[in-house]
Amino acid sequence: MTGADRPARAITPPRTYKGVTVPYITAWSQEDVPLDEDTLPRLRTGPGIAPYLVYANENSADRDRHGVLWRQAAWAPGEGRALFARVHVTRQRRVMLRGACQICTAPAALWMAAAPGWQAHLDQRGPDAPFLTEDPPVCRSCAVIAAESCPRLRGDGFVFLAPRRWANVAVRGQVADPATDSFSPARLVPLPGAVTTGGASDLRLVLAEALVTGLFEVTAHTDPDRVGGLGERLDPPHRIQVPR
Numbered sequence: 001m002t003g004a005d006r007p008a009r010a011i012t013p014p015r016t017y018k019g020v021t022v023p024y025i026t027a028w029s030q031e032d033v034p035l036d037e038d039t040l041p042r043l044r045t046g047p048g049i050a051p052y053l054v055y056a057n058e059n060s061a062d063r064d065r066h067g068v069l070w071r072q073a074a075w076a077p078g079e080g081r082a083l084f085a086r087v088h089v090t091r092q093r094r095v096m097l098r099g100a101c102q103i104c105t106a107p108a109a110l111w112m113a114a115a116p117g118w119q120a121h122l123d124q125r126g127p128d129a130p131f132l133t134e135d136p137p138v139c140r141s142c143a144v145i146a147a148e149s150c151p152r153l154r155g156d157g158f159v160f161l162a163p164r165r166w167a168n169v170a171v172r173g174q175v176a177d178p179a180t181d182s183f184s185p186a187r188l189v190p191l192p193g194a195v196t197t198g199g200a201s202d203l204r205l206v207l208a209e210a211l212v213t214g215l216f217e218v219t220a221h222t223d224p225d226r227v228g229g230l231g232e233r234l235d236p237p238h239r240i241q242v243p244r
């Protein structure tokens with residue numbers, strides 16, 4: 001049982017690779033499961049049933065509490081090379097579900113975002129729109145490590161985001177098309193309770209690879225001491241607008 005929904009609370013100290021701290025969510029080279037004929041889920045259809053995705057070798061950890069099917073990944077942290085630019089699908093989901101630190105898995109206190117991404121959000125959607133992120137939060141003592149080890153934060157600066165509320169609102173994943181028996185490129189699909197300005201996809205047709213959190217009523221800071229915590233958690237989300 002390796003399901004991200006499992007309510008374990010133990011803290012996992014980060015590993016190191018060549019003397020560098022490796023965040024909990026970082027993928028390792030031995031964990032890669034390529035998507036091919038053997039590992040892709042198939043559409044199951046039949047008279048009177050809405051089509052849905054299923055793995056040939058599916059186990060209980062492959063599906064979350066919403067029934068969404070998740071991309072499979074091996075679990076071998078510390079084996080092979082640390083792939084700093086890659087995120088492990090199950091570990092990302094696990095810490096995002098709990099509001100745990102993406103580096104050490106302790107209770108987190110800070111949301112961080114690359115400065116260009118935050119600015120693009122302000123320019124395109126405005127300050128009142130929810131900010132959607134796949135980057136799990138960090139605890140205060142790991143904020144420095146995150147700034148140094150995350151390629152997205154290291155390049156162009158970052159901000160600390162202080163939302164009033166947050167919730168897991170969507171998954172990112174490829175969506176199967178029953179008409180063509182093929183997958184779309186990955187996109188956001190809202191979870192139950194979240195609403196969108198566009199048409200919602202059927203969650204039974206999604207192969208999820210990241211859990212997406214919405215931050216609501218956000219103020220941005222450069223000083224982490226100005227941020228009082230993650231904000232109030234909404235779970236399950238109710239009538240939350242997910243921009244597309």
Ligand SMILES: [Zn+2]
Pocket residue numbers: 101102103104105106138139140141142
């Ligand atoms: Zn931490």
